[in-house]
Amino acid sequence: MTDLVHTRAELAKARAGLAGTVGVVMTMGALHAGHETLIRAARERVDHVLVTIFVNPLQFGPHEDFDRYPRTLDTDLEVCRRAGADLVFAPAVADMYPDGQPTVRVNPGDLGEELEGQSRPGFFHGVLTVVLKLLQLTRPDVTFFGEKDYQQLTLVRRMARDLDVPVEVVGVPTVREPDGLARSSRNRYLSADERQVALSLSAALRAGADAAGRGADAGDVLAAAHRVLGEVPGVRLDYLVLTDPELEPGPVVGPARLLIAAWVGDTRLIDNLAIQLAPRT
Numbered sequence: 001m002t003d004l005v006h007t008r009a010e011l012a013k014a015r016a017g018l019a020g021t022v023g024v025v026m027t028m029g030a031l032h033a034g035h036e037t038l039i040r041a042a043r044e045r046v047d048h049v050l051v052t053i054f055v056n057p058l059q060f061g062p063h064e065d066f067d068r069y070p071r072t073l074d075t076d077l078e079v080c081r082r083a084g085a086d087l088v089f090a091p092a093v094a095d096m097y098p099d100g101q102p103t104v105r106v107n108p109g110d111l112g113e114e115l116e117g118q119s120r121p122g123f124f125h126g127v128l129t130v131v132l133k134l135l136q137l138t139r140p141d142v143t144f145f146g147e148k149d150y151q152q153l154t155l156v157r158r159m160a161r162d163l164d165v166p167v168e169v170v171g172v173p174t175v176r177e178p179d180g181l182a183r184s185s186r187n188r189y190l191s192a193d194e195r196q197v198a199l200s201l202s203a204a205l206r207a208g209a210d211a212a213g214r215g216a217d218a219g220d221v222l223a224a225a226h227r228v229l230g231e232v233p234g235v236r237l238d239y240l241v242l243t244d245p246e247l248e249p250g251p252v253v254g255p256a257r258l259l260i261a262a263w264v265g266d267t268r269l270i271d272n273l274a275i276q277l278a279p280r281t
């Protein structure tokens with residue numbers, strides 16, 4: 001059975017009744033197979049699985065889709081039940097921010113200004129602030145984040161380390177459609193034609209990974225990925241970068257991460273893939 005609570009007081013009461021290990025999966029709702037995989041991963045690891053559903057206004061820019069963001073609580077609860085969640089916390093904005101928008105926020109540091117942070121100023125301040133608040137409210141032993149939002153996962157890990165937050169952060173591999181498209185709440189905005197175009201993101205990443213597998217260096221990996229994108233009209237590239245797996249600056253050797261963000265029509269999509277570069281000789 002999956003219980004649903006909305007207020008902090010209800011959450012505190014329900015949380016106090018959970019003996020054993022607790023895992024948290026944080027979401028903004030509109031749950032899809034990717035979230036279901038996160039909940040199932042939690043189910044395998046901990047005694048009690050808690051899912052949070054909260055569309056966090058702090059992480060939306062002035063021109064972003066806060067009002068348009070899908071709110072589908074009934075179907076989300078079905079997904080939570082099916083995947084084995086014990087408790088769902090779905091607070092209202094006034095429950096999360098009773099004094100209005102917080103004046104003190106988590107500073108994500110330099111990495112928070114790059115990649116996603118460059119296109120979406122303030123985004124990671126909003127994400128890390130709500131993640132820290134949800135960790136304080138739910139007090140989990142483990143929290144599960146998808147690798148699909150790789151920069152978010154990296155920053156949550158770093159926040160836990162830098163601020164001594166007593167939680168283990170587990171990354172869960174991206175769930176893909178059979179044709180390679182990474183599952184995302186935003187895919188629902190794509191028309192059938194745009195969806196075809198969107199396949200070029202994962203195809204570009206795979207081309208990069210294949211090139212690395214053949215011994216290509218960083219420059220050639222990027223060139224292979226760019227070649228795929230160049231063949232598909234309708235993709236407006238925001239960034240395509242090959243970095244260290246911790247997203248640290250500096251030369252990339254051995255394990256690496258290839259990350260992409262691009263617009264297809266009015267929809268901004270992101271994806272990433274682990275890459276193994278040959279060691280330098």
Ligand code: PAF
Nearest residue numbers: 026027028056127130149
């Ligand atoms: O990945 C998301 O859905 C959100 O950024 C999160 C982690 C739930 C914080 O609002």
